[in-house]
Amino acid sequence: MRGIITATAHYVPDKRLTNKDLEKMVDTNDEWITTRTGIKERRILDQDKGASYMANRVAEKLIEKRGISADEIDLIILATATPDMYVPSASALVQNNIKANNCWAFDINAGCSGFIYALITASKFIAAGKEKKIIIIGVEKLSAYVDYEDRNLCVLFGDGAGGVLLEPGEDDQYGIQDYILRTDGKGAQYLNLKAGGSIMPASIATVSNKLHYLYQDGKIVFKFAVKGITDTFLRLIKQNGLIADDIDLFIPHQANYRIISAVGEKIGLPAEKIMVNVQKYGNTSAATIPIAMSEAYDEKRIKKGDKIVLSAFGAGFTWGSVLLNWAK
Numbered sequence: 001m002r003g004i005i006t007a008t009a010h011y012v013p014d015k016r017l018t019n020k021d022l023e024k025m026v027d028t029n030d031e032w033i034t035t036r037t038g039i040k041e042r043r044i045l046d047q048d049k050g051a052s053y054m055a056n057r058v059a060e061k062l063i064e065k066r067g068i069s070a071d072e073i074d075l076i077i078l079a080t081a082t083p084d085m086y087v088p089s090a091s092a093l094v095q096n097n098i099k100a101n102n103c104w105a106f107d108i109n110a111g112c113s114g115f116i117y118a119l120i121t122a123s124k125f126i127a128a129g130k131e132k133k134i135i136i137i138g139v140e141k142l143s144a145y146v147d148y149e150d151r152n153l154c155v156l157f158g159d160g161a162g163g164v165l166l167e168p169g170e171d172d173q174y175g176i177q178d179y180i181l182r183t184d185g186k187g188a189q190y191l192n193l194k195a196g197g198s199i200m201p202a203s204i205a206t207v208s209n210k211l212h213y214l215y216q217d218g219k220i221v222f223k224f225a226v227k228g229i230t231d232t233f234l235r236l237i238k239q240n241g242l243i244a245d246d247i248d249l250f251i252p253h254q255a256n257y258r259i260i261s262a263v264g265e266k267i268g269l270p271a272e273k274i275m276v277n278v279q280k281y282g283n284t285s286a287a288t289i290p291i292a293m294s295e296a297y298d299e300k301r302i303k304k305g306d307k308i309v310l311s312a313f314g315a316g317f318t319w320g321s322v323l324l325n326w327a328k
């Protein structure tokens with residue numbers, strides 16, 4: 001039994017942080033940010049709200065769009081590296097907020113690959129037959145972990161959430177067909193948030209040394225991202241007897257337009273078959289793919305039978321690609 005996506009939804013905060021705004025905060029300019037990343041603006045959640053606030057909105061929209069009640073949800077899987085708190089999970093907060101009284105819920109942290117990890121995890125529960133309605137959400141409040149005095153980082157990230165409802169399909173030619181997912185922990189040194197975990201609990205020193213902010217070696221991450229996404233995309237379509245031309249829409253992780261266009265060239269897909277919205281939201285980590293998928297669906301760029309590949313790369317390193325045939 002394959003999982004099919006029966007609803008998509010996304011939520012982004014109203015507050016915009018534009019390149020012009022950033023020019024007033026750090027030594028940068030619109031031209032540098034646009035040419036290096038393609039990003040024009042990002043959304044920022046209010047300081048007094050947590051990631052679950054955005055995930056709640058997405059879960060409510062999914063339930064409303066599908067015309068079901070929250071009590072029908074069997075499982076909530078939330079992909080995030082920026083939960084409201086370490087304990088309990090953000091998915092527990094969402095379960096309570098939307099009053100999904102008959103479900104269980106857990107978080108997955110796989111960095112920017114979190115959504116596709118969660119989607120494949122959910123598809124296994126669908127295949128096993130017990131859970132019939134699973135909410136999968138990618139959500140991040142990265143503004144809480146970005147140093148707005150560090151021009152290397154603060155131009156890249158934003159806040160947002162997106163998600164899907166996964167249900168059993170009746171026809172195996174639709175739904176999630178195949179995937180390749182990978183992890184290589186050697187990448188931990190290049191993209192991390194050092195303090196606040198069990199190896200380096202919060203202290204006056206960790207705060208004064210700014211160790212609660214994200215760190216990355218941008219050049220290394222860039223190289224691995226292009227290679228990881230290209231390799232898994234090409235191997236995935238090949239093992240399914242497809243060529244790039246057979247893919248109707250490619251929805252890559254939206255980290256940086258240069259990564260997306262470098263991958264596009266290597267896999268041989270024209271720009272009109274690649275979903276891009278990084279200019280509007282920046283990198284929202286686990287949320288980029290479900291936000292992009294939801295927007296693509298709303299813009300009628302997805303129709304029944306379309307072959308779609310989702311590809312991500314993120315902290316860990318984690319990466320991979322998923323092949324699905326759209327069912328609705």
Ligand code: COA
Binds near residue numbers: 033
């Ligand atoms: N504005 C202006 N100048 C900036 C800047 C900014 N916001 N950020 C960095 N610079 C400067 C650097 O200090 C450096 O100056 P120097 O040469 O005087 O030292 C110069 O610009 C070039 O920096 P560099 O790091 O070589 O730029 P780059 O071409 O590698 O682009 C990234 C930087 C971060 C945009 C790029 O490496 C990248 O996109 N990496 C992948 C990041 C990513 O997507 N991560 C998440 C993956 S899940």
